[in-house]
Amino acid sequence: MGNVDLLQVQGLAAVLFCLGFAVVLARRNIFLVLMGVELMLNAVNLSFVSFSRQLVGNASLTGHLVPLFTIAIAAAEACVGLAMVICITRGKDSVDSDAFSEMKE
Amino acid sequence: MLHSLDAFLGPAYFYLFALAALLCGGGLFISRHPINAAVNLIGVMLALAGIYVLMGSPFLGVLQVLVYAGAIMMLVVFVIMVLNQATDHQVPRFDGYSAIGALIPVVLGLSLLRTLQHSPHTQDAGAVRGEVKPMAAQLFDLSANGPGYYLLFELIGVLLLVAVVAAVLLAKRSLDTETPENSDVAHKEDHHG
Numbered sequence: 626m627g628n629v630d631l632l633q634v635q636g637l638a639a640v641l642f643c644l645g646f647a648v649v650l651a652r653r654n655i656f657l658v659l660m661g662v663e664l665m666l667n668a669v670n671l672s673f674v675s676f677s678r679q680l681v682g683n684a685s686l687t688g689h690l691v692p693l694f695t696i697a698i699a700a701a702e703a704c705v706g707l708a709m710v711i712c713i714t715r716g717k718d719s720v721d722s723d724a725f726s727e728m729k730e
Numbered sequence: 731m732l733h734s735l736d737a738f739l740g741p742a743y744f745y746l747f748a749l750a751a752l753l754c755g756g757g758l759f760i761s762r763h764p765i766n767a768a769v770n771l772i773g774v775m776l777a778l779a780g781i782y783v784l785m786g787s788p789f790l791g792v793l794q795v796l797v798y799a800g801a802i803m804m805l806v807v808f809v810i811m812v813l814n815q816a817t818d819h820q821v822p823r824f825d826g827y828s829a830i831g832a833l834i835p836v837v838l839g840l841s842l843l844r845t846l847q848h849s850p851h852t853q854d855a856g857a858v859r860g861e862v863k864p865m866a867a868q869l870f871d872l873s874a875n876g877p878g879y880y881l882l883f884e885l886i887g888v889l890l891l892v893a894v895v896a897a898v899l900l901a902k903r904s905l906d907t908e909t910p911e912n913s914d915v916a917h918k919e920d921h922h923g
Contacts, residue, residue, distance in 0.1 A: 629744045629784055631851040636843055637748045637781075641774070643839035644755040650831030651824055656764040656810055660771050663802070664755065667778055670794075674785050679852065686868045689787050690879055693869075696797050697886045701893035703802045707809045708897035714813055715903075720764075723825075 634675040642668035655720045659706050666699045744784055751777035762823060764810045768803060775799040789862050 645668060648661030670692040677688020710720075717724045754773035761767040775798045782791035869879045 629741060632846060633744070633748070634781070634785070635846050635849075635851065637751065639839055639842040639846060641751060641755055643835040643842070644752075644759060646835040646838065647832045648759050650834060651828035652759075653822060653825060653828075654764055654767075656806070657758075657761075657767055660758065660764075660767055660806065663771060663798075663806075664758065664774060667775060667798070670790075671778055671781065674782055674787055674790060678785065679850075683864075683868060686865060687877075689790055689865055690869060692790055693793065693865075694882055694886060696793060697890065700797060700802055701889050703805055704893045704897045705900070707805060708900035711809060711813065711901045720813065721822075 631675050631678055635672060638668045638672040638675065641671070644668075653722050655710055655714075655722050655725070658722060659703070659710070662706075663699060663703065666695060670695055744781060747777040747780040747784070750774075751781075760823070765807065768807050768810060771806075772799050772803050775803070786861075789865055 642665050645661045645664030648664065649658050652658060652661065673688045673692050673695075675688075677685045679685075680688065713725055714720060751774050754770045754777065757770035758767050758774065761770055775794060779791040779794040779799070782788070782794060868877065869883060871877060872880060
């Protein structure tokens with residue numbers, strides 16, 4: 626367990642982050658956009674844990690504690706984000722992100 | 731004794747979890763119905779929880795399964811099912827802008843990987859400190875010259891409370907208190923939908 630290559634872990638985190646970014650930018654369903662954000666947050670957490678292996682002593686604990694707060698923030702974000710989706714979907718009857726574009730008019 | 735087995739199984743398990751995470755991530759990108767996407771995302775989260783345990787942080791792995799794969803994705807699936815109109819899968823997956831949109835992450839990913847190749851990645855063997863006890867000691871270190879994480883912890887509690895209140899207010903049908911005719915209207919609408 627000690628010899629997982631950190632470069633590979635960072636590479637996996639980078640690929641997952643870009644995958645989530647692509648989901649956010651390319652998909653049209655509003656739920657997929659929210660889930661892409663969650664995937665990006667997960668990838669950043671993995672990057673934190675991986676970087677913590679490079680630090681010495683108590684400083685390495687930071688890389689394990691910051692994901693703790695990120696997970697809590699993600700819970701709050703999902704909670705409010707889904708409530709907003711319920712709120713605006715009620716009037717539109719559509720989950721296409723193009724349906725929510727009346728702010729530009 | 732078991733060290734040679736560990737040395738072999740560590741990377742093998744990592745490749746297994748990494749492959750699962752990448753496959754489920756790809757599935758998330760191309761899935762047609764939001765429920766399929768949610769299941770794929772849960773797969774990514776479970777694979778990442780396995781990698782956390784491999785990296786010496788079992789606490790984060792458990793938290794990932796409990797909070798992310800359990801609570802957050804349960805909420806997402808629940809809302810998808812509440813709003814599940816028949817039109818859900820009729821939203822086209824991609825449109826003309828998607829190609830441009832997908833190009834940006836590809837460029838970003840290539841530059842990230844190129845930067846990572848040139849960065850140092852020596853690991854400190856003594857830095858496996860993700861167990862519950864040292865993490866709790868650091869998190870609730872109340873000394874004046876400590877890191878002060880406990881303040882963040884308290885703030886997270888306030889933030890979650892605010893988020894719950896905001897979610898209830900946003901998702902409520904109207905801000906008025908429930909009067910008989912109000913609930914009647916709501917009931918009729920529910921019946922129609």
